Amino acid sequence: MGYPHKPHPKETVVLSQYFGDADARTIKGWTKRGGYEALSQALKMDPVAVTDVVKESGLRGRGGAGFPTGLKWSFMPKEKKKAHYLCVNADESEPGTFKDREIMRWTPHALLEGTAIAAHAIRAEIAYIYIRGEFTEPWMIMSRALEEANAAGVFGSIKIYLHRGAGAYICGEETALMNSLEGKRGNPRIKPPFPAAAGLFGLPTTINNVETLAAVPHIVKRGAAWYKGLCLSNPKSTGTKLFSVCGHVQRPGNYEVTMGFPLKALLYDMCGGPPAGRTLKACIPGGSSVPILTREETEACLLDYEGVVAQGSMLGSGGVIVFDDSADMVYQIMRLAKFYAHESCAQCTQCREGTAWTTKIMERILAGQGKTTDLDLLLDLSENMTGKTICVLSDSCAAPIVSGIKKFRGEFEAYLAGNRQPVLVG
């Protein structure tokens, strides 16, 4: 894997400051750059005070749901009666998302530092970093960094362990991740109980995303007010966010911008827009699980939690997938549905059967064998798959189908009418 691009002038470089700087990977290099200062500062603070700083900063979960991080930490039992755990979700498997990978590749100590601060804030003795199984290089870099940090004894009494997943998308769902860590099949659990009450091994647990925790040392060091000031639009969305842009743009990659940054500027100015001669057709702004945006919506979209919702989608994980006018939206949506059908854990009926069934219908439409009733059937099945299962994998399969049919119905109808060359998918 190569070095990332030089930061674009419009980027606000906080998390990605040392991306491409191999020296920052070592503990020596990291300390030279001011690393672990925030941790030693935090360890001297009362856990509640650390939580309050993060609460005040407005930091929200970067894994997809956007839940306020400080608030999440404050859900841990006030009076500590049992062991507390911190889980770090580094199972970045959302299609189109590759921000956590870069954080672990280039600034492993930022994650370790943020992890230790969070563990201190929630009074956890042990933190587990659950790394996606396919992340060989990040795994090696993280292992080395953890070894160095342990040798330097920077974590005090906090123990941090790395755990490597075995390659299941669903293990990025927080409770499935905990089951997997426990050595069980990675099936999401029914909530309640929520992790803060009964999480890993049935004990109070907080789980945070890599990017969320990597931001924490900056907040502790530079203050909540500074972080809160990083906001271009809605004051409920603060700080910077990494966006992984892929698909039909000239310069794909990770870009760090302040919350509220226009998506249009990200795609055209920073990523160079679609390839020459092409025009933008659609965009999935937050990883494959969120509704698709049309060109008009994309160009009007502001990149913060509220801004993307205003356009009918979600900020999600910040995995921006771009389609130009050469893209076959029916094929793309089939591909997404097929992914979810492959990854469904098989617990809930709607998800197990629905993801596979919708995929089959999508394939049939592409093969030119669709029926006129298929679009209504897809919409009805999607409705039946939404909001009725343990986790949101089923909803995630339905979201692009529903938004795809709504926004690109003409392409579906062209296949149904036999006006398009059939595509056979096996």
Add this chain to the structure above:
Amino acid sequence: MADGLINLTIDGAPVSVPPGTLVIEAAKQAGVLVPHYCYHPGLPVAGVCRMCLVEIEKAPKLAIACATTVTEGMVVRTQAAPAKAARKSVLEFLLINHPLDCPICDQAGECELQDFVFQEGRAGTRYSEYPKRFNPVEDFGPDVLYVPNRCILCTRCVRFMEDVAQEPVLNVSERGDRAFIGIHPDARLDHPWAGNVVDLCPVGSLLSKEFLHKARAWELDKTASICTGCSQGCNITLDTRDEVVVRVRPRPNLEVNRYFICDHGRMHYKWMNRGDRVEAPLVRRDGELRAADWDEALARVVGILRGASGKAVALVSPGASSEALALAKRLLSGGSFSWTGAFQVVMGEEAPLAGVPNLALRAERAPNARGAENLGYTREYAQALEAAKTAAVVLVLDDPDCSVETNGALIYLGTVLGADAPCRRADVILPIANVAEEEGTFTNRDGRDQRYYQAKPAPGMAQPAAWILGELTAAMGLAEAAR
């Protein structure tokens, strides 16, 4: 409104239940069965089939009744349009890969999928173009077949083996619509309680080889009974077809066996259908056993008893009803007799069900040893056999192979009599009904008296032992006839 109870409304009916009760259980109290597959009161909650979705007022979305605990003032609507639509869609999803082979499926007629589809499913399919998922039938264990095509992955079997039997040999293998129930490659489903997965399976996916294609569910008559396999006293249902017992199934009793029975008990029924039964009273005339009617046979016994005095010995089966045992004692301890009664118990290996306290296949393989003891019978069988040699009267109750020798009169009440059985030397042989053919009481090892009922008629002239002994005690002036 009772203290400490939670009050809620289910489909308009007010119910009060203890805190912590699940909505699905509270609904049962309101007389509402929320359709469900994965939920079972004897297993940990899984919440995976999503069938029991109900509408709860003020909740943002539909909730599963099996994993939602009641709260004060909760208003539950199981028949709200969104809940019905959601359940209808679950049934549709379950059926797209479920073969419609009900005509050859053992579960048909007692299948929860069939029942709920008829109740609230869709009439036609929208999945017409595709072949259904296919996986070959697997041989899971001594009595269990797995038909994966019918499986709806409710995971009841997996949870039973993991949490109740605590021998986790089953799992969900694969993901998505390729998933099926897998068995550990080096294991067999041969746990002594494994047969329960067949009962737990809501569809015809896990089948008993023993019962395979033996009967249709709707042909069966069901009778409440008590298992005779050991001294635990598990509550069972005897399923009979054309007056033949074809299946034993557990009958829930939270105090004794919860929802389960062991495989030993499950298989312990074939002897109830034996064809080589004693069907008529036999009395010895001119040295030969000859068939007689009941009047003659009973008169003969009364004659023997009236003409005898001294030692009277009863050698009884611990599988006889308490009623018969009590009357046998009354008969032989009245008048001028000095009474001794004894029984012997066949012993076997104890096999506990790990996840349920105080539930095991007991080493004592007899249903009424405790009842016999309560009535004064002893386990000193050898001494009783010795005493029998010099007794005036010996009564053997349903113990055909006991090596009894006596100089006195020998009366045998039994179901069968082998060609070389020592009891063939008896003066009178009276045919009795077996446990499936009479009504009676057993006392289990914990002292619980439990009643069992008649499931089929007794063959020929056989009568319940309690009736025969009742007639005799009455004739002897010891009691009213206990009919």
